[in-house]
Amino acid sequence: GQSLEQPSEVTAVEGAIVQINCTYQTSGFYGLSWYQQHDGGAPTFLSYNALDGLEETGRFSSFLSRSDSYGYLLLQELQMKDSASYFCAVNSGGYQKVTFGTGTKLQVIP
Amino acid sequence: GAVVSQHPSWVICKSGTSVKIECRSLDFQATTMFWYRQFPKQSLMLMATSNEGSKATYEQGVEKDKFLINHASLTLSTLTVTSAHPEDSSFYICSVTRMYEQYFGPGTRLTVT
Numbered sequence: 001g002q003s004l005e006q007p008s009e010v011t012a013v014e015g016a017i018v019q020i021n022c023t024y025q026t027s028g029f030y031g032l033s034w035y036q037q038h039d040g041g042a043p044t045f046l047s048y049n050a051l052d053g054l055e056e057t058g059r060f061s062s063f064l065s066r067s068d069s070y071g072y073l074l075l076q077e078l079q080m081k082d083s084a085s086y087f088c089a090v091n092s093g094g095y096q097k098v099t100f101g102t103g104t105k106l107q108v109i110p
Numbered sequence: 111g112a113v114v115s116q117h118p119s120w121v122i123c124k125s126g127t128s129v130k131i132e133c134r135s136l137d138f139q140a141t142t143m144f145w146y147r148q149f150p151k152q153s154l155m156l157m158a159t160s161n162e163g164s165k166a167t168y169e170q171g172v173e174k175d176k177f178l179i180n181h182a183s184l185t186l187s188t189l190t191v192t193s194a195h196p197e198d199s200s201f202y203i204c205s206v207t208r209m210y211e212q213y214f215g216p217g218t219r220l221t222v223t
Contacts (some may be wrong), residue, residue, distance in 0.1 A: 033210060033212075037210075041217075042214035042215060042216050043154065044204055045213070048210045054180055087153060087154070096144075096207040097156070097159065100155075103152075
């Protein structure tokens with residue numbers, strides 16, 4: 001089976017940097033994805049790592065270490081609108097099947 | 111990307127009745143769609159994989175006779191919650207996949223009274 005663990009809550013100050021960690025145990029691993037979900041809304045895709053290393057997309061970066069079964073999402077220059085839940089997710093079954101982590105609720109404060 | 115719609119966006123039904131939720135891929139032909147359920151303050155739990163023209167694949171612990179999935183065309187999948195009970199009240203979300211990205215519908219909030 002699959003299991004993914006994340007911190008349940010993180011609080012950070014506007015303009016700061018925050019890192020959300022994710023550890024996973026899985027079979028048939030293709031890659032690690034990150035999604036953002038605002039309250040009441042649907043998840044939206046942020047990033048995907050298939051290989052070890054850092055992927056940067058604007059203010060967001062994502063890191064993967066396959067040997068450590070570990071990844072993180074790095075959010076820079078935090079804005080109030082970044083307050084949301086963030087989920088790591090494992091892609092398996094030929095990319096398509098995605099299993100979500102427990103989710104981290106990020107609160108950005110002034 | 112891909113644009114996915116769901117209908118209805120919210121529904122209230124009485125215990126014992128059935129509810130059908132539609133998921134449409136508006137700009138992409140999807141041979142596979144996914145159905146998730148999310149309880150308040152919890153993660154998304156994959157319920158089943160909907161396959162166009164064939165039977166759905168259900169995750170362990172999901173009752174296939176209770177959650178009926180029909181993927182009749184490349185743009186439409188439906189989830190029917192049969193004999194709904196209050197514990198089925200949840201946020202139901204469908205998605206389509208392009209490569210490794212999942213594109214989600216806006217979700218359907220089901221409340222069973």
